[in-house]
Structure formats: C-alpha cells, structure tokens
Amino acid sequence: MAAGPRIANPVRSAFAPGERDDTVVVSIGPSHPATHGTIQIFAELSGERVIRADVHCGYLHRGFEKECEAHTWHNCIPYMDRLNYCSPLINDFAYCDAVERLMGVEITRRAVVLRTLLSEYSRLCDHITCIAASLMELGAMTAFLYMVMIRDYMYEHIAALTGARVTHSYGRIGGLARDLPPGWLERLEEILVQYDDFVGRVHGLVDRNRIFIDRMRDVGVLSQADALSYGYTGPMLRSTGLALDLRKDTPYLAYPELDFEVPVGIKGDNYDRYYVRMREMDESVHMIRQCVEMLEPGPINVDDRRCSFPEKPLVYGEIESLINHFKLVMEGPKVPAGEIYVAHEGANGELGFYLVSTGEGTPYKVHCRAPSFVHMGGAHKMLEGYQLADLVPTFGSINMIGGECDR
Amino acid sequence: MSAERRIIPIEPAGSPGKSAAFEYISTRKDELIGWARKFSIFPYPFVTACCAMEFMAVSSTPYDTDRFGAALPRFSPRQSDLLMVVGTVTHKQAPILLKVWEQMCEPKWVMAFGVCATSGGFYQNYAAVPGIDRILPVDVYIPGCPPRPEMVIDGIMQLQDKIARQKHVIVTKDF
Amino acid sequence: MKSSAEVFDRIASRLSDREGEVAVSHGILVANLAPGGVLAAARLLRDELGFDVFLDVTAVDWPGQDPRFEVVWHFYSTSHKVRVRVKTRVPESNPSVPSLTPLYGSAAFMERECHEMYGIGFEGNADLRPLLLYEGFVGHPLRKDYPKEREQPLVAYRPGFELGERG
Helix, strand or coil, X not given: CCCCCCCCCCCCCCCCCCCCCCCEEEEECCCCHHHCCCCEEEEEEECCEEEEEEEECCCCCCCHXXXXXXXXXXXXXXXXXXXXXXXXXXXXXXXXXXXXXXXCCCCCHHHHHHHHHHHHHHHHHHHHHXXXXXXXXXXXXXXXXXXXXXXXXXXXXXXXXXXXXXXXXXXXXXXXXXXXXCCHHHHHHHHHHHHHHHHHXXXXXXXCCHHHHHHHCCCCCCCHHHHHXXXXXXXXXXXXXXXXXXXXXXXCCCHHHCCCCCCXXXXXXXXXXXXXXXXXXHHHHHHHHHHHHHCCCCCCCCCCCCCCCCCHHHHHHCHHHHHHHHHHHHCCCCCCCEEEEEEEECCCCEEEEEEEECCCCCCCEEEEECHHHHHHHCHHHHHCCCEHHHHHHHHHHHCCXXXXXXX | CCCCCCCCCCCCCCCCCCCCCCCCCCCCHHHHHHHHHHCCCCEEEEECCCXXXXXHHHHCCCCCHHHHCCCCCCCCHHHCCEEEEXXXXXXXXXXXXHHHHHHCCCCCEEEEECHHHHHXXXXXXXXXXXXXXXXXXXXXXXXXXXXXXXXXXXXXXXXXXXXXXXXXXXCCCCC | CCCHHHXXXXXXXXXXXCCEEEEEECCEEEEEECHHHHHHHHHHHHHCCCCCEEEEEEEEECCCCCCCEEEEXXXXXXXXXXXXXXXXXXXXXXXXXXXXXXXXXXXXXXXXXXXXXXXXXXXXXXXXXXXXXXXXXXXXXXXXXXXXXXCCCCCCCCCCCCCCCCC
C-alpha cells in the first residue's frame, strides 16, 4: 500500500468523475444516515438529477457461509439470526425447515402453529422498523417515536419467550427452544390492541400528509417487468401489482389453514411500498390472532433422537441419553447427504436456503438467497431519473438489511 | 408512605463524576471542564449491523439517552465527539471507520458497541476485523450481542466518569 | 393450476432433449447439464416454460473431484409456482460458464458474488468487479482451500496487535 493513498479505497466506481463535462459524481455512503450504515452509491448527477447510479454493497460481508461450514448444523442457528436482524425468527425457521426436510423430520403440530405465529410477529417487527426508519429519514420524528415504542413492547415480549431482544436463536432443528411462558398469550393480545392504537396514529399522521405524498408518490417507480427481471420478490414485487406470495403459492407451516389477503400496490412507487407494508402488518395481526386460536397443548419438539436433545433429567440419569446428548452437541446431528433449496416468505421477499450435506454433523455448504442482496442488484433502476433527494425515501422503502444483503 | 415528610439529604459529591453537579462548583479547572464535557456528548453513530436495532431503541423514547446529555446524533464527524461503533466492522469497512475517526476533532472518545466491535464476536474469519481496537483506540467496550439498552446506558455513564476524571489538555497554564 | 408433477413432467420432457439427466429432488426439478447447454436451457426456461424469476446462482467446491466446481442456478416460475435447479460441473483449470445477464437483470449482481467467492468465470458478464469483497483481495474465500481466518486487512493494525492473533 506504499504507492497509493494512506487509507486505501475498498471499491472502484463503474464510472470515473470527469468522464463528462456537464455532470458531477457524488459518493453517498458508506457511512451516511440514510444508507442504513453499509451501502455506498456512486451517483452521477446532472444538476439535481441522478443520471447513473452504481450501488456497492459488501461493507457488512462477515463470512456467513464460511462460518457455517465450520459449525455444526445446530450451531449455525445464531448466524441465521444475524442475517435479517429485523426479523430473526423467520430466518431461524426457514433454515430449520430446510434441515428438517433434508432429514425427513416432521415437526409437531404445536411447533408448526407457534412457528407460524412467531414468523408473523417477526414480520410485524420488521415492517415497523422499516417504516419507522424511512419516516424518520423524511423528518417524521413523531411517527418514528410511536413505532419504536410499540416495537420495544414487542422486543421485551419476545425476550420473555426467547431470552433475547433482537437476536433470539429460538428455532431448533426438530422444534423450538422452549415452550411459551405463562401469561405470554395474554400479553400478546394486549400488545396487538396497543399496536392498533399506535399504528392508527401513524396512519393519521402521514397517509394523507401533503409533504409525505409529494416525497413518495411517483418517486422511485419500478415497473413490473423490471421487478421480475431483477428477481424482486416480497413487498417490493407486490407493490408493482403482482400478488405473488410464497405463503399462498408454495404453502408451508400452517399458512394453508389461515385466512389472509395479499395486498398489492398499483404502480410500484415509494408510496405503494409504504402502503403495502402497512397493510401487510394488519394481515399479520389477523394471522397472529388466528394462530392463537389454533394453538393446542402438546410437545414442541419431535421425538427423534437424530436431531432433538433428550430431556435434561434423562441426560443426567441414563447413559444412552448422555451419549445421545454428547453426540448431538459435539458432532452435530447427522443430516443425510443431499442438497435442498427451501424458501420462506421473509419480510423482504423470498428467503431461500440452499444446503448441501455430505452426511456429516457440519454442513458442507449453506447458501442464503437473501432478498435484500437481489434487491440491491436492481436498485439503480429506482434511483436513476429522480432527484438526489429522492434517493433517501427510495432507499428507505427498499428496506435493505445489511446482514442479509452482505452476509 | 407515611404522612411524615421524608427529608432526602443532599450529599456533597465525594469524588468527581459521581453525582449531579449543581451542588458545588469545583475550583479545579480540569474538573470543571470535565463536568461540562461529560454532559454534552455528541455521538456519531457509525452504524453497521444488528446492534443498530438496539441503538434505535436506546436513543429514542423507551430508553432515551438524552437524560445523559448524549441524545443528539451528529452525522458529521466534525461536529461530534463520541464515535459509537455500532456493529461488526469488516476489513472492507475499516478504512472508512479510520477516516471518520481521523476527521473528528479533539477531544474525542470511542465506544465499541457490542461484541463484534469489541472483539469480532463470533465472526472470526477472513472478513471481520477482530476488534476495532486494532485500528483505533477505544475508551469504553460494551459487551452483548446486541447489548441490552441498560448496558449501553451503563457504558455511557462509565464513559462520563472517565471523561470527568480525565486530564483535559485544553487547560494549560495560560488558561 | 396444474399439479407440480404435471408441470415437472412437461419441463422434464423439454429439457431432456438436450443431453443431461433430469430428476425431481425434494420438490424441485433438478437438471444436470453440460456447461455449454446452460444458456440455451435458461432461454428455454424463460421464454417457453414460464420461469420468469431468476432466483440465485452459487457454486459448490468439491476439492479432489474432477471436475472440481459445481455451479448451481435456481429459477422460479410465477405462473406454475415451482422451482427448477440447473447444475453443471466445471474443471478447476477452466472454471467458466456462460453468463445469464442477457436474459435476467438479476444475474449481474449474483454472478459478481459467485465470481469473487469461488473464482467462477461468467462469459458475457462484463462487470465482474468485487462486490462483497474489496479491491486487492487475493484468493476466493469460499473455496475449501482458503483458510477461514486468513485476513487481508486494508488498514495496518496499531502497534501491539499482530495479524492473525486472536482473543
């Protein structure tokens, strides 16, 4: 590094400043309040208008796949949490589902319903975080504070179940870490009532707010053809009017039994993306209430010694369980050789796990098809042609999550 | 509570930084400046990863760092004096972190928020820096993955103690 | 909507025209093709069979086997609601497959990632700059022979800290 500048530049822009006389190249990020920390955008401006944009991610690439290859199938679960840290439970359950299908394990009814409930609860948290952050970036501080308040109730509530506020590590191969504590469902209903109240205020504050509409309507428009070509899924694709939802199309968990709608937008601009997320949150609340009704007592872990741990008293009391526990902890569950791709509807879109096993206790390969990463590949389509200031709400509405984008 | 009125004694501050400051004014200039500085921390949130979720909670309504004079995030390094490194710093991010730190004016402090910033956490591989203290000096470490907001507040209070006890170089013999 | 088995049968009959084996595994149709047949198969999938979303491309490293790398593509059809996996093997000496950028916009980013992580070349993708890694990174970290903890820092460590020292 002797020849170059003292602090090296980690990226190279697709276009150099000074290629054209009438434009200027601006670098936005990677440490910028509106880029959520970890993205860098080179924007070529003509006046205030973005002509070309070059999006760079990878500032949070922390070797997720390499780490997974060095851990047992169980020990990978905490790494899943930190992919999309706004909705960690969806990641956990998608990964566990993939491993279970590879092993041929069918989880218990109570685990199915609980996973569905918690996935929707997590989706609620994720959308709240996304909307709160993008509203704050537009200056709507009050709405942000309302959203963070209700989200904090949820965090504390999930912490009562899982032991952690943000990164829960609650999924287990073959079931869940532990059952619901007493009074959890009662508190859940209280929070859902409060949620209606808080989100109602946000609706009142911003939905028909002239400033908000001017910043969001017809800004960052994405056509349906572009969305499909760039591999968009989830709320981003639905905002363009295509009702594509893995919960409906490729049924998993308890979703086939639930009654819910798939909200879609009209033209795929920022306002549609905001509103699709708001509507999805209401649908999630509706689903959570149905799941509470469906919940029946029963075991949460399958009785399969290949993956689930024996009861603690048995581990201390008999040699077979002790050895079973030892083998599961030290060597990991033996997953049959093969490969599998399983996708769940994450908060941002299709969250897929491609696993390759050679029959060992550690995965041979764990690849995550992360929606945020794919969305970044087409982000320039939504930035080009709009004002520089529009970059902030557009980027906020994509809901790029560094953990799963860069992995 | 009984009808009798309770009298809460106002204790004189034993050591600097231990209590609120309106009970006395120090005659030591270092102490006075330390007192002023510890209640006006302007953080620069260098937010990268999961810990951002807790940073959002800790800096807004539920936990409110404004009570410690550390509420208003400045997004320009030149206006801030506390660099909060919130989340994993990778080798790709390291030059940016160093650049931000170098742009900050003295006096400046650095907080490693969460285990990734402290030691790399459970990312011990080719991509993550195993602790930001390898590239810049750190004043306060907050463990946790991510830390609970109470731990962050504790970290801020410990930093305040440290600032109050520091020798502030602005105090020269000409001051 | 037709059942996925019917859809798979129809696709399998079309794909197996071009030398390669086709089978269903865990609810996904898997086609093993020669590297040269991938672009044509992808075009067939997109234009005639309705696979309009390109989900993912990645590679699997099998050191000691020949050919060493397995490149894996996933496609999704919004009309049939099914997925197809296309696989091919490429040798270490010439790890090169055709790029799908002419067909799908999403291929550009994913191929860049696969290129830097495994060193797979994508013919036809002009922009293979580092994406998740950085300029000057030597090697391909997801290959099995890359040590997990080999760091390549851009910023020199402060005095007292050794490279590779942990804890």
